[in-house]
Amino acid sequence: MIASAAVPARMRVRVIQYRITESALWHSTSSRPKSPHRPCRLVTTLLDAEQYPALELIETFGARWELETTLDEMEVHQRLHDQPLRSQTPRRVLQELYALELAHFMIRALMIRALMHAAAAQAHRRTGAAAAQAHIAPTSLSFTGAVDVIRQAIPLFHMLDPICWTPSTMFSCFNAF
Numbered sequence: 001m002i003a004s005a006a007v008p009a010r011m012r013v014r015v016i017q018y019r020i021t022e023s024a025l026w027h028s029t030s031s032r033p034k035s036p037h038r039p040c041r042l043v044t045t046l047l048d049a050e051q052y053p054a055l056e057l058i059e060t061f062g063a064r065w066e067l068e069t070t071l072d073e074m075e076v077h078q079r080l081h082d083q084p085l086r087s088q089t090p091r092r093v094l095q096e097l098y099a100l101e102l103a104h105f106m107i108r109a110l111m112i113r114a115l116m117h118a119a120a121a122q123a124h125r126r127t128g129a130a131a132a133q134a135h136i137a138p139t140s141l142s143f144t145g146a147v148d149v150i151r152q153a154i155p156l157f158h159m160l161d162p163i164c165w166t167p168s169t170m171f172s173c174f175n176a177f
Helices: 054-078 090-124 129-134 143-159 167-175
Strands: 014-018 040-044
Touching (some): 014 054, 040 054, 054 090, 054 143, 090 143
Antiparallel strands (some): 014 040
16 A cells, blocks of 8 residues: 555544444345344544534534435446537536436335335235335435336326326326336
8 A cells, every 4th residue: 555645654543333223214225234233333533432422423424424325326337328418508507407306306216106006005904014024215215216117107297198197197107117
């Protein structure tokens, strides 16, 4: 390893070890252990435990990671092409970014609706799995899987008369997959 003037050869860090026990907080991302029984570790240079309580750092890291995951979903998985933003003016770039955010929100909303629909269907069949299903965090669902389903449903949307579009008819297009 080559030493750099910007990074000291030795650095004091604080290691916070914790476990995520609430299923609503557990997300199966690559940076977290696959099992809630394995510990998570947060390494920080914020050494003062009174000024920077462990729980606050853990919650802040979780919120930051959710933001990173959302940005990755929008930048990598949601885009239909590899080109950067196409607009030539700052105003149009901002408009494209807002459109990407709106599309991301709509995809997540569809995922939540599908989760609620599945939980209701299981409850109707009176299985014990409905309670477990209802506690799944929407962010733990596969965003790329949802985008793939939407891409497959696009030809079905073209067959619908726009006058007949309702949330239920659009949702039935997704149920075809």
